[in-house]
Amino acid sequence: MMETERLILTPLTCDQLIKYSKADNSLENELNLNETSRTISAELKEALEKTILPNVADTTKDYLYSTLWTVISKQANKMVGDICFFGEPNSEGEIEIGYGTYTEFQKKGFMTEAVGGIINWAKSQPKIFSILASTEKENIGSFTILLKNNFLKIGETETLFNWKLQIK
Template identity: 40%
Template sequence: MVLENKKDYLWFTSWEITLKIENRIIGGLCFKGCPDKKGRVEIAYEMQDECRCKGYMTEAVIELINWAFTQEKVLSVIAETEKNNLPSHRVLEKIGMEKYEEKEKMFWWRINKI
């Protein structure tokens, strides 16, 4: 994908979350491709279990979304979570995302550019 979209490589880049005090990677996040024709871009993220519920992912997702909203083509950021992934639900709720769709095992979340 990156080779096909060299000018848009940031939409295909995985960003690592580093715990500076221990100099180790504790998680990561990314966009799942370029914004679509409706201006939506999807995010994904993961965090090591022992580092959950400490605010690290909330901080990282806020910064990722803030950057996305500086991009002209982005009108909204979306995310998909498993229904039983409560830590992920809390992250998205804290940053102001709202559930907008429910599937059998998944919730879809969205936040719009203001």
């Protein structure tokens, strides 16, 4: 778990991920949070079933790099979004992040702050030297979060911008 000025970022255990995937407020009840109206996209549901849950359950892996970290507003005592890594650092010390803010909490700076918190956490990890991310070209809010956290655009595809932040 880590804290920023307005947020708490909590990595979810395997059991908590199962509750998260139900979107029935059972996770919020376990964490003593106010209920959140959130939906799980088809893409996230598939990622949870096929990648995230199996990797978190794999005891040979560090689950912190496979699980969702829920982003909690201290003031509202609610989940406002999620952030995750796409696996452990590679041989060059790179990790990739992904994130999402629930609709009612967008445009309030929560994810910019959460990504900043993840960057600070990553700086304390000896195996991490840089952070990667990809954003859809039309998702201005998503890549603005990265720009505000000093990421540099390192390339693009037809639909995506690719980003990198060197931390060491």
